[in-house]
Amino acid sequence: MTREMRRNFALLAVDAVFFFITLSLAGHDNVLPLFAAGLTTSAPLIGLVPAIALGLWVVPQVLLAGFVQRQASKWRVMALSMLGRLGMALIAAACFSPLAGRPAALLALFLALFAVYMASDGVIVIALADMLPRLLPERERVRLFALTQVITGLLGLLAGGMVSWALANPSWPFPRNYGVLLALASVALLISAVALLLLPRTPGPVEVKRASAYGVAWRDRRFRRMVLSQLLSSGVWLAVPFFGVHATQQLALPSTIAGLFVIASSVAYIVASLALGVIGERHGLHWIIRCGSALVIASPLVALAVDIAGHATPPVYALVYVGIGVFNSLRMLGFRNYVFALAPDGLRPTYVGLANGIVGLAAVMPVLGGWLLEATSFSILFALAALCGLGGFGLSLTLPNVTTEAASTEG
Numbered sequence: 001m002t003r004e005m006r007r008n009f010a011l012l013a014v015d016a017v018f019f020f021i022t023l024s025l026a027g028h029d030n031v032l033p034l035f036a037a038g039l040t041t042s043a044p045l046i047g048l049v050p051a052i053a054l055g056l057w058v059v060p061q062v063l064l065a066g067f068v069q070r071q072a073s074k075w076r077v078m079a080l081s082m083l084g085r086l087g088m089a090l091i092a093a094a095c096f097s098p099l100a101g102r103p104a105a106l107l108a109l110f111l112a113l114f115a116v117y118m119a120s121d122g123v124i125v126i127a128l129a130d131m132l133p134r135l136l137p138e139r140e141r142v143r144l145f146a147l148t149q150v151i152t153g154l155l156g157l158l159a160g161g162m163v164s165w166a167l168a169n170p171s172w173p174f175p176r177n178y179g180v181l182l183a184l185a186s187v188a189l190l191i192s193a194v195a196l197l198l199l200p201r202t203p204g205p206v207e208v209k210r211a212s213a214y215g216v217a218w219r220d221r222r223f224r225r226m227v228l229s230q231l232l233s234s235g236v237w238l239a240v241p242f243f244g245v246h247a248t249q250q251l252a253l254p255s256t257i258a259g260l261f262v263i264a265s266s267v268a269y270i271v272a273s274l275a276l277g278v279i280g281e282r283h284g285l286h287w288i289i290r291c292g293s294a295l296v297i298a299s300p301l302v303a304l305a306v307d308i309a310g311h312a313t314p315p316v317y318a319l320v321y322v323g324i325g326v327f328n329s330l331r332m333l334g335f336r337n338y339v340f341a342l343a344p345d346g347l348r349p350t351y352v353g354l355a356n357g358i359v360g361l362a363a364v365m366p367v368l369g370g371w372l373l374e375a376t377s378f379s380i381l382f383a384l385a386a387l388c389g390l391g392g393f394g395l396s397l398t399l400p401n402v403t404t405e406a407a408s409t410e411g
Contacts, residue, residue: 004200008135013148014195018188020152024159026088026185028053029324030261031163032114033241034248035178039107043242047370050241052115054234055363058356060122065353068126069346075201078127082193084120087113089186095179106175122356124196129352133340134202139281141340145332146277149269153325156266164259216344217351222400223342226289227358229395230335233293233327234362235388238369239300239381240324246303246378247317257314264318268325276333284401285338292330293393299323300385307378335359341402 026032028050036046068077091113099106136144166172166180217223244261247253272292280288303320306312335355343351373381 005136005140008199009140009144011195011198012132012135012144013151015192016144016148017152017155018192018195020148021155021159021188022088022185022192023328024152024156024262024266025163025181025188027262029240029328030244030258030265030321031178031181034244034255034258035175036107036110037245038174038178039103039110043245043370043374044367045107045370046245047241047366047368048111049114050237050366051363052111053118053363054237054366055360056115056118057122057125058360058363060119061126061353062357062360064123065126065349065357068123068130068353069349073201074127074130074349075199078124078131079197081120081123081127082197084116085186085189085193087117088182088189092179092182092186095175095182100175100179125356126349126353128196129340130349131199131202133345133348135199138337138341142277142280142333142337145337146273146280149273149277149329149333153266153270153273156269157263160259160262160266162259163262164256167258168256214350214354216347217354220342222402223339223351223355225395225398226335226338226342227355229289229293229392229399230331230355230359231362231392232388232395233296233330233392234359235365235392236296236299236323236327236385237362237365238372238388239303239385241366242369242373242378242381243299243303243320246307247312247314247320250378251306251310251312251317253312253314253317257317260314260318261321265321265325265328268322269329270325272326272329273333276329280333280337285334285341286396286399286401288334289330289338289399290393290396292326292334293389293396295326296323296330297386297389297393299327300382300389304379304382304386307382338399338402 032049032053033046036049040046068074071077091110094100094106094109099109132141162184163181166177169177169180172180244258247257248255272295276288276292279291299320299322302323306317306320336352339351339355340348369381369385372384
């Protein structure tokens with residue numbers, strides 16, 4: 001690598017590491033749903049947490065992809081969008097304010113600020129999507145994602161211990177224990193933002209109108225298959241926010257098990273990042289998606305087996321989060337890189353925005369899962385999530401190999 005590429009690699013690594021530390025300390029798949037569960041007993045409202053994370057993160061990518069694509073400075077768009085990250089710090093502060101004694105008001109503030117944070121980060125994603133292929137070639141991007149995911153997975157083990165420690169500390173009664181975690185996550189977000197702002201302000205190409213660009217993307221059969229495969233695999237989110245609720249309320253496991261969930265997810269994330277990175281380099285990005293989507297199905301299947309058995313020890317239940325760790329690794333190493341490889345130069349914001357927008361339909365799944373849970377049972381919820389994952393794996397088997405060098409659009 002050149003000196004400039006090494007600098008870019010280092011800055012992007014710092015961003016990725018500290019951003020994923022944020023997700024470990026305040027993840028929308030485990031910690032934040034439990035935070036919401038402490039403020040309300042409504043399953044749909046608990047499911048709204050990951051729905052916001054998945055939905056409002058992608059809505060701006062669809063609506064603003066054309067706008068971002070027409071801007072000469074994607075760096076400036078990214079910099080302005082960083083302001084939304086202040087919402088996490090405000091939520092942390094609210095946990096130590098008089099709002100701590102008013103659950104409904106604190107929940108409303110949390111959901112509103114969390115929505116602002118996720119929407120602004122969605123804009124950051126499409127701006128960075130245009131910049132990234134110019135900062136690093138495909139081979140180095142795969143290595144970057146694999147390396148940083150291993151590092152963040154290792155740090156996630158420490159984060160899991162911190163989560164358990166904070167939630168069990170008698171000096172911080174609810175919601176202050178979650179306020180501590182959110183404050184630490186806000187510091188990690190700040191470091192991530194500084195690293196991104198130090199990236200070079202290289203002007204990007206300004207391309208075609210949004211409508212025609214979306215048409216180009218959708219006519220690409222490889223793009224359609226990949227997006228639908230990811231959407232079906234994301235069906236696991238019907239059940240994800242309720243794994244912790246199932247463990248603590250249905251099986252009477254202690255709330256501190258959330259730390260063990262973070263550790264299990266992190267270990268799976270590390271192993272998957274190493275294994276899928278090697279698979280990608282040797283066999284292609286399509287094999288990353290195939291192998292990863294097959295393993296994601298394990299999460300709802302293990303939860304279903306435990307629910308049928310009616311009991312589980314904390315280590316056994318933590319196996320539920322193995323598939324979630326794999327899924328988190330798969331999104332960047334597999335699906336995101338596949339889109340980067342498909343997209344013609346200058347159309348990446350549109351390709352990434354449209355892909356994430358379609359996959360963003362999965363944002364309603366946690367809320368639907370909450371309604372389904374209230375109407376039926378945990379077993380039916382977990383079984384349906386497993387069926388969705390099976391469909392995603394089946395469709396992944398139809399994906400062809402693709403590289404940046406051979407990314408001419410297929411009709």
